[in-house]
Amino acid sequence: MHATIQKPFREILEMLEGENRVFIVGCGNCARKCQSGGEPEVAAMKERLEKAGKTVSGTFVPDGTCSLTEVSGLVKDNQVAIDEAESMLVLACGQGVHTVVDATGKITHPGCNTIFGGETLKPGDVREYCQLCGECIIDAYGGLCPLTLCAKGLLNGACGGSKDGKCEVDPERDCGWNLIYERLRAIGKLDALYQYKEPKDYRKATRSRRLTVTDGVAVFRFDGNTYSPYELQQEEVGASK
Ligand code: SF4
Numbered sequence: 001m002h003a004t005i006q007k008p009f010r011e012i013l014e015m016l017e018g019e020n021r022v023f024i025v026g027c028g029n030c031a032r033k034c035q036s037g038g039e040p041e042v043a044a045m046k047e048r049l050e051k052a053g054k055t056v057s058g059t060f061v062p063d064g065t066c067s068l069t070e071v072s073g074l075v076k077d078n079q080v081a082i083d084e085a086e087s088m089l090v091l092a093c094g095q096g097v098h099t100v101v102d103a104t105g106k107i108t109h110p111g112c113n114t115i116f117g118g119e120t121l122k123p124g125d126v127r128e129y130c131q132l133c134g135e136c137i138i139d140a141y142g143g144l145c146p147l148t149l150c151a152k153g154l155l156n157g158a159c160g161g162s163k164d165g166k167c168e169v170d171p172e173r174d175c176g177w178n179l180i181y182e183r184l185r186a187i188g189k190l191d192a193l194y195q196y197k198e199p200k201d202y203r204k205a206t207r208s209r210r211l212t213v214t215d216g217v218a219v220f221r222f223d224g225n226t227y228s229p230y231e232l233q234q235e236e237v238g239a240s241k
């Protein structure tokens with residue numbers, strides 16, 4: 001899920017300066033779980049904006065604001081109220097903001113800061129375990145990500161600064177390499193630590209990237225290159241002939 005946190009109301013008012021009529025879009029998925037853009041937060045934002053002298057011409061909360069198909073449908077259903085608004089305020093992640101830009105073409109403001117993609121350990125507790133690098137290498141680390149869990153993103157072992165299992169950069173967080181070591185020990189794979197890990201291909205992390213899936217064939221486009229498991233399989237079949 002995309003973790004989001006609402007911007008300070010003062011900042012939202014600054015973005016809306018000179019615009020008196022606004023339409024609010026929330027998100028029924030990630031932002032709802034983060035309590036930054038679900039139905040209650042959209043209702044509260046409407047009330048605060050109205051108290052601040054703004055007119056809220058309407059609101060909706062899609063199941064997932066990053067779906068252009070869904071948002072476009074809701075935009076049609078609310079077209080009159082959206083046409084009345086000078087701008088859109090989106091309580092969702094940056095993907096959701098872009099979807100509203102695509103669906104409406106209107107001035108669109110982000111009401112939240114998008115902070116990371118994470119795992120929900122329990123309601124209200126979201127942790128970052130992956131930074132979406134485009135080339136997953138964690139099999140060699142017992143399923144834990146050194147890029148994300150180690151403050152220095154080290155691929156070949158600890159920096160030596162860890163104390164009592166905590167990171168030297170932030171003593172409040174566990175040392176990622178301590179976690180990786182314990183994990184590899186628990187699954188009987190400590191030998192993996194003897195293998196040197198080559199630097200990663202960071203081109204796959206170059207923004208902005210694109211995924212297309214057509215008739216079951218997925219293609220990942222990044223930095224002027226493409227990667228497709230299907231094409232690679234075809235090459236392998238060809239090579240074995
Ligand atoms: S290696 Fe990359 S894709 Fe895999 S968990 Fe780490 S950041 Fe995410």
Ligand code: SF4
Nearest residue numbers: 150159167168175176
């Ligand atoms: S103390 Fe551990 S997590 Fe922190 S930078 Fe060093 S190896 Fe990485």
